[in-house]
């Protein structure tokens with residue numbers, strides 16, 4: 001009987017950013033003039049509506065249906081909150097608000113009974129109130145909400161998925177996607193080849209899947225050396241670019257947001273197929289005018 005699992009691979013959700021993921025049913029608190037503490041659902045910006053209703057919810061639903069009765073392993077690859085080191089484009093600078101938003105964001109995935117394992121990868125320190133603090137706080141609450149799910153936080157995971165004989169290497173930081181269209185993926189290919197050769201020199205089998213985030217730009221590469229095959233993925237962000245991000249990419253006009261899922265099937269004959277499903281939206285973010 002063949003075995004199958006689905007890996008839901010998401011990252012850079014940046015809760016607390018005006019441009020980050022915000023679940024519309026998030027409940028926050030504010031104080032009224034009469035001292036009463038009222039609960040409210042935050043109003044989503046157009047960008048946040050787009051992220052949630054055009055990308056996040058429909059793709060999560062699609063993948064959970066596609067998984068059927070098979071297990072789903074969820075990997076969130078860092079920057080689960082925006083942090084408050086930089087004040088620009090913050091929806092809320094409050095640690096408590098950002099954690100509440102991040103928990104609700106992740107609940108959209110963890111509510112499905114297929115989810116057995118959830119790994120949170122620590123991202124960039126300035127986005128997590130230093131050294132993955134956000135990830136730990138979010139994980140602590142999610143463990144209470146979903147005691148049946150195995151939840152852990154770490155910097156760099158190396159996961160052996162025994163049921164499908166698959167090795168996954170996941171971390172936040174990796175190479176950039178490439179500064180020119182014709183260079184896209186080149187750095188990542190060198191990076192993947194380096195990891196594969198390092199492992200082979202040690203007598204190890206290289207990971208089947210190497211997954212990174214941080215650069216907010218999607219890349220997919222596939223390499224084979226002798227009989228070893230490795231898929232590499234850099235996931236796009238679930239955040240619209242901030243002013244800082246626009247600066248870093250030298251005003252690149254074309255951006256991609258989204259996430260991916262990877263189907264792994266170990267067939268009866270011992271052969272394995274790995275197949276990625278992307279759900280991305282490409283936008284031209286220039287302000288267009290006819291003057």
Ligand SMILES: [Fe+2]
Pocket residue numbers: 012078079214216237
């Ligand atoms: Fe990020």
Ligand SMILES: [Fe+2]
Pocket residue numbers: 078079123124127172214215
């Ligand atoms: Fe990052």
